[in-house]
Amino acid sequence: MVNQSFPEFTTKRLRFRQLNKNDIYDVYNLFSDSDTMMFDGGLTMGNIEEAKTFIETFSSMNQPAIRWAITSKKTNEFFGTAGFHHIDYFSKKAEIGGEILKKYWRNGIGKESIQALLTVGFYPLRLNRIEALISPENKKAQGLVKLVPFKKEGYLRQYQRWGDKLVDLEIYSLLKSEWIEFKASHR
Numbered sequence: 001m002v003n004q005s006f007p008e009f010t011t012k013r014l015r016f017r018q019l020n021k022n023d024i025y026d027v028y029n030l031f032s033d034s035d036t037m038m039f040d041g042g043l044t045m046g047n048i049e050e051a052k053t054f055i056e057t058f059s060s061m062n063q064p065a066i067r068w069a070i071t072s073k074k075t076n077e078f079f080g081t082a083g084f085h086h087i088d089y090f091s092k093k094a095e096i097g098g099e100i101l102k103k104y105w106r107n108g109i110g111k112e113s114i115q116a117l118l119t120v121g122f123y124p125l126r127l128n129r130i131e132a133l134i135s136p137e138n139k140k141a142q143g144l145v146k147l148v149p150f151k152k153e154g155y156l157r158q159y160q161r162w163g164d165k166l167v168d169l170e171i172y173s174l175l176k177s178e179w180i181e182f183k184a185s186h187r
Contacts, residue, residue, distance in 0.1 A: 013074075014113065016071075031044060130173065132150055134169060
């Protein structure tokens with residue numbers, strides 16, 4: 001099992017830290033935006049209590065998921081959240097995911113975040129496989145995972161329930177050996 005203290009880390013511009021009660025309005029704004037949630041289950045938060053529950057749930061290492069607040073390294077401004085779901089330490093795999101506030105889209109935060117999360121996932125968390133489940137219509141997310149370079153493995157028909165409908169998802173994966181090779185070739 002992984003160390004129970006909550007890992008925090010930084011990149012050139014970003015800080016990944018534990019979610020806390022001061023993030024409640026930012027989390028609510030993020031997850032109540034229908035554009036942001038269009039390809040992430042489709043359901044939006046309906047009230048501030050849901051944001052409080054989200055923070056309480058995902059700010060612990062005592063479950064098969066971990067989520068960080070993504071903030072500015074300089075100003076601590078909140079950009080979004082990202083992390084891992086369905087963590088299986090025995091099989092050394094997890095699913096990656098995240099959301100960015102709409103006003104920060106197209107600023108390179110997604111690319112910088114995914115690279116940082118992959119490093120954390122493969123090293124301190126000791127994963128061997130990281131998966132991404134993406135809606136076939138979500139071209140931005142597909143482009144992002146291909147940059148790092150995830151491999152598309154298949155198409156999962158009616159795989160997940162989003163609201164009142166079952167949706168298809170594409171599955172992408174990246175192995176630790178592929179990440180090491182990618183990093184070595186991009187120095």
